[in-house]
Amino acid sequence: YAGRGYDHDKYRDLVRSKGTRPVIARRGSEHGSGLGVRRWVVEQTFALLHWFRRLRIRWEIRDDIHKAFLSLACGIICWCRLRNHSLN
Template sequence: MEAWHQTRDRPTRCRPRLRKVRWVVERAFAWLHQFKRLRTRYERRADLHQGMLELACGIICLRRLLKALDVQQ
């Protein structure tokens, strides 16, 4: 079963598996959007921006792990 996805130019077919992957990516971007420093790129150097991105991903993972541990206890 294929669903239709409306783009700016024309409707295209969207496979359900692609929709699942797209949802995961959009959710990850929403989590990263919580970090104000990443919303507006203040760093001029790409390596500093990459470091902030990795730090934000680490914080997100830590929060999810702590939340999972609290549920189990």
């Protein structure tokens, strides 16, 4: 899912080459297509990952350590979401 800034055949072809159908808003089309509802989830996820300073500013040189911190952060975010959801 992408905004109007990525409305170019170059980006659409790149996404298709990865085996995914691109969903990119067209320039000049009206707002309110509902695309932002899905994009908001992705943007919120990145914002939640920035809670963790070690992910926001990468200190680790080794990829496996960074991936471990990323997995830990995702687990903490999911746990918080599930804990808060079960209270409602």
